[in-house]
Structures are given as C-alpha cells and as structure tokens.
Amino acid sequence: MPIRVLQVLGGLEAGGAESFVMNLYRKIDKRNVQFDFVKHITHKGVFEDEIHQMGGKIYQCPRYTGKNHFAYCKWWDDFFEEHPEYHMIHGHVRSTAAIYLKIAKKHDLVTIAHSHSTSNGSGVSAMVKDLMQLPIRNTADYLFACSDRAGEWLFGKKATKMPNYQMIPNGIDLSRFAFDEKKRFQMRKELFIDETALVLGHVGRMTEPKNHKFLLQLFAKYHSENPNSKLLLVGDGELYEEVQQQCKQLKIADDTIMVGSKTNTEDYYQAMDAFLFPSLWEGLGIVAIEAQANGLPCLVSKNIPREASVEESVKVLDLRSTDEWLLELSKVSAGNRRLVDEKLRSYDVSIVAIRLQKFYLEHEKVK
Structure with missing residues (x-):
C-alpha cells in the first residue's frame, strides 16, 4: 500500500503552486506514494478530474476569513480525527499554515511548509497575512521553498541555513x-x-x-x-x-x-x-x-x-x-x-519527483 501525503492548496486551478504539485503527482511512483488534496476554494478546479483519475482524493475545507477562526480550527481537528491514515502533510497555503500545521502536529503528523512567493502584496490584507505566517518557521518540521529568495522571505535568512530547510526546484516535464x-x-x-x-x-x-x-x-x-x-x-x-x-x-x-x-x-x-x-x-x-x-x-x-x-x-x-x-x-x-x-x-520533474518521493518515504511516521 502506498503512503498517502496530504497536499494543502488554495484551489486546484492552473496556478504556480498547483502546477508544481500536479507535475510531481504525474511523475511520482503511485505504487509507493499517493497524493490527496485539501482545497480552500469551493468551485471545481481544472485539475480535479485528473486527480480523481490518478486515484487522489479531494477534501473541501472552509476558506479562512478570520471571523470563522474557531470553525476553521475545528474542521482541521475533526479531519485528522476522522482520517488517521495521514502521517504527513505538505502545506502550500502559507497564510493559515501556522494554524493547520500546528493542529496536524497535535495529531502527530510530519509537517512541511512550502514557500512559493516573495510577497503578500500591499494593504491591510497583506499586513495581516505577514503576521499570520510569522510562526510557520517554528511550527513546521521541514521548510521547503521554490527559490532561496522565497525561502528567506517566508522563513527568514537564519532558517534557510538550518538542516530542515531545502530549496526544491519547481520541476517541469x-x-x-x-x-x-x-x-x-x-x-x-x-x-x-x-x-x-x-x-x-x-x-x-x-x-x-x-x-x-x-x-x-x-x-x-x-x-x-x-x-x-x-x-x-x-x-x-x-x-x-x-x-x-x-x-x-x-x-x-x-x-x-x-x-x-x-x-x-x-x-x-x-x-x-x-x-x-x-x-x-x-x-x-x-x-x-x-x-x-x-x-x-x-x-x-x-x-x-x-x-x-x-x-x-x-x-x-x-x-x-x-x-x-x-x-x-x-x-x-x-x-x-x-x-x-x-x-x-536541474528542473526536470522526473529528477525532482524522485528526490521528493525519497523524502516522503524516509520521513513517513508510523503512528
């Protein structure tokens, strides 16, 4: 039986993070590693049919608004109670990563935070996101980034020198x-x-x-x-x-x-x-x-x-x-x-997929 890694994304549209995960998913050996997905956006994404065809499951969680903080936390707590088959979570949504990764750790999952950007933009919303993502560097077990600039922006320069940090090239075919x-x-x-x-x-x-x-x-x-x-x-x-x-x-x-x-x-x-x-x-x-x-x-x-x-x-x-x-x-x-x-x-997705598959298998935690 393959291990099942939970990938957390905003939606399943053809964005940068989503395309990166799908490129990996197509190449990874699904006899050993299977991806399942939690998405925040309610409408059907362009990748959903393909995910189902490859054996993946898709779960819908509430979109975080701030006002629904406790409901959001409860959804994740209930999810992990109902799904003890997950031992590893790979988070690509940074704004709430400090929330869902903390809850995942409470349920004894291996946690990965992945940085795909270098800015939240401007305005009040960006300032709120900046504050919300500060604890990620101390919450996640492992810190990944698509570039060192993205890693330094989200986790801080000091964190990118730590052994739990990796720069993972965004592989393509x-x-x-x-x-x-x-x-x-x-x-x-x-x-x-x-x-x-x-x-x-x-x-x-x-x-x-x-x-x-x-x-x-x-x-x-x-x-x-x-x-x-x-x-x-x-x-x-x-x-x-x-x-x-x-x-x-x-x-x-x-x-x-x-x-x-x-x-x-x-x-x-x-x-x-x-x-x-x-x-x-x-x-x-x-x-x-x-x-x-x-x-x-x-x-x-x-x-x-x-x-x-x-x-x-x-x-x-x-x-x-x-x-x-x-x-x-x-x-x-x-x-x-x-x-x-x-x-x-160096951006060949086959090479990146082998590297990440090895990581997932080596760090799989049996609960």
Whole structure:
C-alpha cells in the first residue's frame, strides 16, 4: 500500500503552486506514494478530474476569513480525527499554515511548509497575512521553498541555513515544453494568427503581481511601431475584465488574444515568438522555465528570482522604463528559437519527483 501525503492548496486551478504539485503527482511512483488534496476554494478546479483519475482524493475545507477562526480550527481537528491514515502533510497555503500545521502536529503528523512567493502584496490584507505566517518557521518540521529568495522571505535568512530547510526546484516535464514546429503551425491556425505575425506571449493568472498593466502598455507601444504583431495572454483571474477594458482603452483589443486558463499551456508557447514576464514579485516564476524549455527569447523583470533565469540569454530588465524592453523586443524575429541549455535539466520533474518521493518515504511516521 502506498503512503498517502496530504497536499494543502488554495484551489486546484492552473496556478504556480498547483502546477508544481500536479507535475510531481504525474511523475511520482503511485505504487509507493499517493497524493490527496485539501482545497480552500469551493468551485471545481481544472485539475480535479485528473486527480480523481490518478486515484487522489479531494477534501473541501472552509476558506479562512478570520471571523470563522474557531470553525476553521475545528474542521482541521475533526479531519485528522476522522482520517488517521495521514502521517504527513505538505502545506502550500502559507497564510493559515501556522494554524493547520500546528493542529496536524497535535495529531502527530510530519509537517512541511512550502514557500512559493516573495510577497503578500500591499494593504491591510497583506499586513495581516505577514503576521499570520510569522510562526510557520517554528511550527513546521521541514521548510521547503521554490527559490532561496522565497525561502528567506517566508522563513527568514537564519532558517534557510538550518538542516530542515531545502530549496526544491519547481520541476517541469521538459519534453512536454520542447519546441514543435507542427504544433506551432496548428496553434496559429486555431488562433487565427498569420504565420508572418510576431507574437508576444504571457502565461499567468490575471492578478496584481503579474503586472498586466505594464505588459499591455508595453505591447501598445510596440504594436504602434510593429502593426503585424499580436499579444497572446494565457490565464484567468480576478483582473480579467479589467485587462479587457485596458485593452480597449489602449486600442489593442483586436490584436490581443485572451484564451483564459488552460491546462495545455505547452501548446500556447509554440505560437509565441517571445515571452514577457514583468512580474512585481514571484516565488520563482515557473512559466519562465517553461518558456526557456520551449527555446523562446525571454524578457523578465528584475523581481524574478535568479533561479528562474537559467539560460544566459534571458534578459533581466527594469520595470521603471519600457525603453529597455522595447530595445530587446526590436531584436526578436518571428519563428526564432534558441537551443535549450543543458542547465535546464536541474528542473526536470522526473529528477525532482524522485528526490521528493525519497523524502516522503524516509520521513513517513508510523503512528
């Protein structure tokens, strides 16, 4: 019988943490390790059917509001009472990790906290989250992070020097994201993109940290000088309608293709000629790794952790001016692809899956 590891996520959409866990889940040997999931968002996520097909279970817990603190704690306490089969919990939701990991420890589970970000944003909500996550470094048995910057931000610099800390690369299936000329032609046909058009692309949820406002302003300037160009946006989120409105205001709506959230993002990279990633903050920025695996020229902001810029050809640029970005875009040509650097092998999900599977099996606690 495999051991069952409980993965705690906000939802089961195609976000960074969710995609990381699913990439692992697809590759891990399920004869030895099986994943089950606790999610906080009530609507059905894009990964749920696939999880059920692979033998995983999904549990719905209350979304924490502060006012329901005691009900939230009771849900977790009752859950562990009813499910003694779980000996290990891997938490990817940091805002309430100090709560559910503490309760898990009371029930004698091995606890893992995993950092996937470097900021909570701004405002009162961010300040509350900052305070709530402070105890995590002393609550969890093991501290994981997608980059050292993400580890230092959530756990503190001192904690990242401790033996219970590990930087875990966000593994991807490199072969899945490899360039395919036939797929490029097919995707451009499906998206009604002329083969001569130059396509700038972005993959990510339409939320504050992804900085779509800058992205659209940049494309508007580029498109004014290069009318045979398109902007391809893959992703959904709370700012979707705001992005649509901004496209209309900037008069680029007809040349901006918004396809929503997709599980087959690898197909959409094929249609692109350059990948833009102007994030305000990122834990790592796994989509930048995916774009590099596709051989795309990548322009990223200085806010992206260094671990995401694997290839020397990645251009790390300042957000304070679009001029740097426009200069680099002037060097991009349609259909251009680079040879993929061998250094990307460190992000091979098969290698990461073996590493984590070994960890789970070695640290499984029999209650």
